[in-house]
Amino acid sequence: MAAQNSQGIQTLLEAEKEAAKIVQQSRQYRLQRLKDARSEASREIDEYRQAKEAEFKSFEASHAGVTSNAQAAVDKETSIKLQAITDAYEANKDAVVKKLLDRVLLIKPELHRNLTRASGTESQ
Secondary structure, eight states: OHHHHHHHHHHHHHHHHHHHHHHHHHHHHHHHHHHHHHHHHHHHHHHHHHHHHHHHHHHHHHHHHHHHHHHHHHHHHHHHHHHHHHHHHHHHHHHHHHHHHHHHHOOOOOOOHHHHHHHHHHHO
């Protein structure tokens, strides 16, 4: 009976060792799956980031052309307006100078209207 008990105990110890080995393998498998999941998630994040960066760069490139086109249009409009101002200056500068000189040089000496009223009321 003692031999049978020791053989039963031995069988239980072997079963316990086998169960511990299975639990250890299960833990290692679970840890490996977690590592694989992390690396897969990291890879997917990198792919997503690269896709979004490429999308942003294409968006930026497509809108950069619009900005340069708008700048070119503004520059053209500015040069046209500047040319119109220059033409108006060239066409009118002689007439303006003549008017200014006429006003300065052609003097008609007259008493100011307030002075004539003040002298007129004093004599009364």
